[in-house]
Amino acid sequence: SWVCHGYSVTSLSWSRDGRKLLTASNDWSVAIWDVLEGSRIERQIYGSPVLCAMFNPRNDKRILVIYLGANPVLLDLEAKLQTEVNFFIKFPEEIDDQSGDVTVGTFDRRGKYIVTGSSKGRIAFYNAQTLELITFVKQNATHQIKNILLTRRGDFLLTNSQDRIIRTYKLDVLLKKHHGTIVEPLQKLLDIINKVSICVSNDGDYICGASTKAHSLYIWERNSGSLIKMLHGTKGETLHDVQWHPTRPIILSIANGLVSVWTQAHVENWSAFAPEFTELEENVKYIEKESEFDLEDEDADEPTPQTSKEEDDEIVDVVTLKPNAVYCSSDEDDDGSMYVTDLTAKQGPLWFLPIAPEIENPEENPASLFTETEEMTSTLDGEPYPGSRKRPATCTASSVMSMRNLTKQRRVK
Template identity: 55%
Template sequence: MYQSRCMIFRSIARFKITEAECLAPWRTCKMMNAELLERNFGVQFPEELDGTLDLQNGAANCCKFNRWGTLVAVGSTDGRVFIFDFVTKGIVKTWTAHALPVSSLSWSRNGRKLLTASADTTVAVWNVIEGACMHRMKYSAMVTSAVFNPRNDNQVLILQLNYPPCLDELEPRSQRLITNDIPGAVEDGVSAIAFDRRANYLITGTNKGKLVVYNAKTLKMVSWGKQNSVQQIKQIVVPRRGNFIITNSQDRIIRTFDLDDILECHNGSTIEPKHRVTDIVNKASWKAVCTDSEGYYICGASTKAHSLYVWERTTGTLIKILHGTKGECLMDVQWHPIRPVILSVANGIVSVWTQAHVENWSAFAPEFTELEENAKYEEKEGEFDLEDEDAEVDDKANAQDSDEEIIDVESLKPNEILCSSDEEDNINALLPDVTLKTGPLWFLPITPECDPAEALPLPGGHFTDGRRASSHILSVLEEESRKRAMPEPIGKVPMKSRKVK
């Protein structure tokens, strides 16, 4: 970029042209690239329904992606937890976690632990690989929210109904209450809570529209301010990138606040949001709110219908409304951490919303042409020759040099798509362990199910599915093996070879 600017300034000084005239080709090229990306790769938000996740007679109540979007946990109304491989959309593990519906889910940073909360007033920590319970805590009321510390999976943040939030240590077991010392705190309970990206602060929202920030280590209040509304804050969303938070309030307005503005505000002052979005036409209230990995778009789930509203955060423009089945009531919504995919939970069904994919082969091969009817292919001169006899000597030498290019397969560079602004600089923190004992857990290994039609033979005429082959099948196998000059089937004594005189 610096060299490009220097070339522009030299051109201005030498040819005496304006900067606007010099930058015009560069701006045109940039617009063409943006148009090419949008045409070939689509917009970065979902556009259509792409199916559902099969819960096998289970009714979903909430869902949560892991940090990379490779696995998704689904909590059901009967207390079961399902782990889906999002690539195959299949269940890789399931277990019974609680006696009543699961109300909240949270993944640890490395993806090896799953935190579940339920209406039965219990919170449990699970080993994802084994499906075993590591810790289980009992509380006084229903737990509405339970989240892991983003930087320490030994700490969990708990919010109970009509109780102050608390920060619990798992090993050794300890609990610290988060007290509210602001004026009128007795009548103003905490209704939403979240960690910031780096777990330096705790952000709480109250029933009267106040935002209170605490130090995550000392639990001392840092600052507090008020929204320009006294309505309850139902949810606080912290994006993966950017230094802002999103609040979902009872007054049907979704607001975006800069975290620095909250930290630097005078206690008790009104904090003006950077952006706000709302449904001006239908005046819909929002059951849940989520955002994409970049924080460019905001998705709001309506409480009255299965409708998802997608806005541009910076402009507040409504760009898409996704309508599900009529009569369904939304319970939860989650945006994929990397891809433009949204999961919505309504009436026990997990729906998957994705982009509208259109095949455009000419984007990958400019010479590709679509055929309306069969046509005879005309071979080009030297197209399938091993060596082009008409090529010049320099071209052959360059081809040999290109074949000798050294490819580095040892050093790894971090993929910027999989990284957010809260990632560490150490690339080893993203590398999984081959033994699956340490490091981040990207996928869950599963044992493939063997189709009875593809069962393998075992000694004695048995198969891997427990069946025994009939004498007719064995005779057919013997005949086929003799015809193909192959060894006899396993479990049968081979025939004696005849000597040819």
């Protein structure tokens, strides 16, 4: 841990390889940190509090920064250049009371597009390389967009607006719309509670919203739009953010500086794996079935020579590593950078943090060494340690001094 900013941190973003951490703060600055060294790589200061900052998912040299009361900025670390993402350069006729400021922005999961949302319900799409405006659409309500989220699978785009409605769209459909088209969502999740933040499961089938007034989480099914679960935390806490685990059914909620972990209550059901399984409340004498534990089944058919030859000719591949589809998102279909074999390399993905456990009292010896030292001390002083036999004093003065020095050295360690 280290001190990043003088004021509260408003946003965190990891680089794709996990070796860099991007922080944004209310002190009007954005900083990039080396995770292993804990040192600052870069720092930029802006003219107002920074609302959000994030790495490009495929290029950690390009950063999107959104700060209060101004257009977003794309920072290129290699060229040392900041480019403003300005919507009104291409559409100056849209400047009116209904245009609104940009309140939220994000990259798509492959880093090809930049998606921004305004305080008047406008969603704009830009080319992440050239910053050219591709298209923009409008929601059917002119309310502020508080969150924009893209799913890891399925290319769904979700918005959380000030009118208490979570809207679901298909990304490729929005990209084909004409400029200024008013679009209808695929699904509306309407609730009387304002949501401070939203998150989505790894497969995009479930949506979670965090309440603004209490520590309560609401989970909807995306296809049907029905509310399937309500989770309530400690009373009196105010939620700040909620995140879904990338691969597991685990939700993290942040309230009053504390992180709560929400997961399933697992119940063992062995009959799901073995239909003939039955639970026993007491010991039962088992009656062995005929030929159940025989080494060779006498009733089995004799294998034919052709079948035996085919089984012998089958080649089993134990070398090739294949990615598990369960733990991979669809943004990794065209990217092989995450498949590495050397986990200790200084390049590529960071798989773990090499840290040592903290010891509260480092001057104290371990229990075993402490016991051994006490036994040796009590033996030398002529007072046998409880549970040990008193040895005859046959050692010389030099050996006694050397053993005392050894005891002192162990105590110092």
